[in-house]
Amino acid sequence: xxxxxxxxxxxxxxxxxxxxxxxxxxxxxxxxxxxxxxxxxxxxxxxxxxxxxxxxxxxxxxxxxxxxxxxxxxxxxxxxxxxxxxxxxxxxxxxxxxxxxxxxxxxxxxxxxxxxxxxxxxxxxxxxxxxxxxxxxxxxx
Numbered sequence: 281x282x283x284x285x286x287x288x289x290x291x292x293x294x295x296x297x298x299x300x301x302x303x304x305x306x307x308x309x310x311x312x313x314x315x316x317x318x319x320x321x322x323x324x325x326x327x328x329x330x331x332x333x334x335x336x337x338x339x340x341x342x343x344x345x346x347x348x349x350x351x352x353x354x355x356x357x358x359x360x361x362x363x364x365x366x367x368x369x370x371x372x373x374x375x376x377x378x379x380x381x382x383x384x385x386x387x388x389x390x391x392x393x394x395x396x397x398x399x400x401x402x403x404x405x406x407x408x409x410x411x412x413x414x415x416x417x418x419x420x421x
Contacts, residue, residue, distance in 0.1 A: 298331075303338045319354070337371050352389075360393075 298316045301307060305321035316331030319339040326344040327333070333347055339354030349364035352372040360366065362380045370388030378395045385391060 301339075303336070335372075 298318055299313055301317070301319045301321040301323060303320040306324070307321065308324045310326045311323070311328070313327075313329045314331060315329065317327070317329060317333045318336065319333065319341065320336040321338070322340045322342075324342045326346075327341065328346045330348060333345070333350045335341065335350065335352045335354040335356070337353045340357075341355070342357045344359045344361070345356070346361045347364075348362060349366075350360070350362060351367045351369065352374065353369045354371070355373040356376070358376045360374070360376065360378045360380070362378075364380075365382040365384060366378065366380045367384045368374060368386060368389040368391060370386045372386075373390040375392045376394075378393045379398060380395065381398055383395065383397065
């Protein structure tokens, strides 16, 4: 009746399934996950994930969010730390501290935050500036 051949999900199968926090759901506490999230409910606490997070229009997060890429239509209050892109749709409302690699803001979004952009930023040095400035002038020998 009970088979010992029952198939257990592999790590790859588990991480590709999307976690959904539905509208009307409130979670108070910390969440750690490897998979992607869709949040239409309310979360008060810290979230840490490697998967993409989508926060719908009715979604609200209060706390610290650490991850890769987030698309916001809803509200956020707290500290946001992303290694990838933060996309704010026109209905998004963000307050707090943001540390991100890339930022995309649609017209109409509210962004009341201190923002630090981290990532591959090329620094200008005086040598490159001199070469650009002298490129249009003639050299005399």
